[in-house]
Amino acid sequence: DDSDGEAEEYLFKVVIIGDSAVGKSNLLSRYARNEFNLHSKATIGVEFQTQSMDIDGKEVKAQIWDTAGQERFRAVTSAYYRGAFGALLVYDISRRGTFDNVGRWLQELNTHSDTTVAKMLVGNKCDLENIREVPVEEGKALAESEGLFFMETSALDSTNVNTAFELVIKEIY
Ligand code: GTP
Ligand code: MG
Numbered sequence: 001d002d003s004d005g006e007a008e009e010y011l012f013k014v015v016i017i018g019d020s021a022v023g024k025s026n027l028l029s030r031y032a033r034n035e036f037n038l039h040s041k042a043t044i045g046v047e048f049q050t051q052s053m054d055i056d057g058k059e060v061k062a063q064i065w066d067t068a069g070q071e072r073f074r075a076v077t078s079a080y081y082r083g084a085f086g087a088l089l090v091y092d093i094s095r096r097g098t099f100d101n102v103g104r105w106l107q108e109l110n111t112h113s114d115t116t117v118a119k120m121l122v123g124n125k126c127d128l129e130n131i132r133e134v135p136v137e138e139g140k141a142l143a144e145s146e147g148l149f150f151m152e153t154s155a156l157d158s159t160n161v162n163t164a165f166e167l168v169i170k171e172i173y
Pocket of ligand 1: 128
């Protein structure tokens, strides 16, 4: 019963990480507000949004944290990861370098978080098929070898955005 409109049965923290400009902030704004910004500015520090979903009749709230991909704009790393139950590790399918850096992000995640964190590798900007640099098979293979879920998404045309977040949140739950 949620008649006072305040009681939340579950609240999970999910973090989004990955290189600058891979689309982390737009994935979050697409999921939480159905908004996309073609000219979004680089994130400075940390931002978060809370989003509710219904799982098996229970209200589950995810507090989704978004930080800067650029080192100089990042806040204290350990605080960012503390208490996280899920993580989306994002690269841009049209920029090979962002995929090459996935290993570093994964290492940072593993250093600062619990082993039980639900992790998903996300190849974003799959709408940019004509300038793709990372084949979907490569993303899949990396995810498999590292024990991550995998999905390609587009914050621009909404492909798989809700599915990706909800899969991670359901896995936590
Ligand atoms: P930092 O905050 O610097 O770490 O970057 P970010 O990962 O938050 O990237 P952001 O969401 O700001 O997006 C960077 C640029 O990519 C913006 O111009 C977005 O409009 C664009 N973008 C984000 N997602 C997509 C997508 O799915 N497809 C396309 N074509 N462009 C996207
Ligand atoms: Mg950002």
